[in-house]
Amino acid sequence: MVKLSPHFLAFCIIAISSNLFNSPISIHALNVGVETNAGLSLEKECSRTCESKFCAVPPFLRYGKYCGIMYSGCPGEQPCDALDACCMKHDLCIQHKDNNYLNLECNENFLSCVAKFTKSGSPTFKGNTCTITTVVRVITDVIDAAVAAGKIFKKP
Template sequence: MSPVVVVILLLAVVVLPSGASTPPPPPCSRSCAALNCDSVGIRYGKYCGVGWSGCDGEEPCDDLDACCRDHDHCVDKKGLMSVKCHEKFKNCMRKVKKAGKVGFSKKCPYEMAMATMTQGMDMAIMLSQLGSQKLEL
C-alpha cells in the first residue's frame, strides 16, 4: 500500500469520531471557523484543518491561519509527505506564539489550536518518515 494511502486511511480513522455527524467542509472557505479545537478534526480560520482550505484570494483570519495557508501552498507544491513543509508550519506557529498576539477566536484560543495542530504535524512527520526510504531523525 502506498504511503499516501496509509496517511489518508489513518487520518480518516482518527478524524471521524464515532457517532459524530459533522457536515463535510465546503470545497473552500470564505468565513472564519472555530470547531473541534482540541481534536484532530480541528477547523480553524479559513485554512487550518485536514481537508479544509480557504478560497483563492481569501485573506487569513489571523496569523495562525496565515501559517496554515502557507502550509497548504507548500504541500500543494511539494506533496503531502513533505517533512520540510510540516517543519516550516511548526516554525511559523512558534513565531506566532512568540509574538504574543491573540487569535480571532475566543472559543478556540491560539494555545489550544496550536497544541492540536502541533500534534497533527508531529503525526504527519512520523507517517511521512515511515513512508520514505530514509528516516530523518
C-alpha cells in the same frame, strides 16, 4: 469528488490515531452520528468565513479559513490571523509538492511558523471560540505525526 492520495490517507490515519491516544477528548466524542448535520464533510471545502469549530478534535478541526484537514480558504481569501496565515502557507506548500501531505520541508516550515506565532503572543481573530493553546497543540501533534511518517516513508 476529490480523489485522495495514498500519502494523504496515511497522514490522516497517523494523525488521528496519535491524537486519540494523547487527547483529553473521549473516544465517544468522535461519535457524531450519521443522522446529524454538524457541518461535517469528507469532501475538500473552501472557506470564506473565519471559523472556530471542533477545536480539540483533529480530524474535524476548523480554525480560521485555512487550518484543518481537507479544509482551506477559497482562492484569494486572506487569512483570519497569523496562525491561519501559517496554515495557508502550509496548504500552498503542500499543493506545490504534488499534494504530498508527508512532505518534510512543508511540515517542518509549518511547525516553525506555528512556534513563532505562539511565541509572538499575536491575537486571534475576532469571534474565535477556540482556546489557542488547544488549537496549537492539535496542529502540532498532527504535524509532528506527519513529520515522523515522512521520515519513515522517506518523503522529501
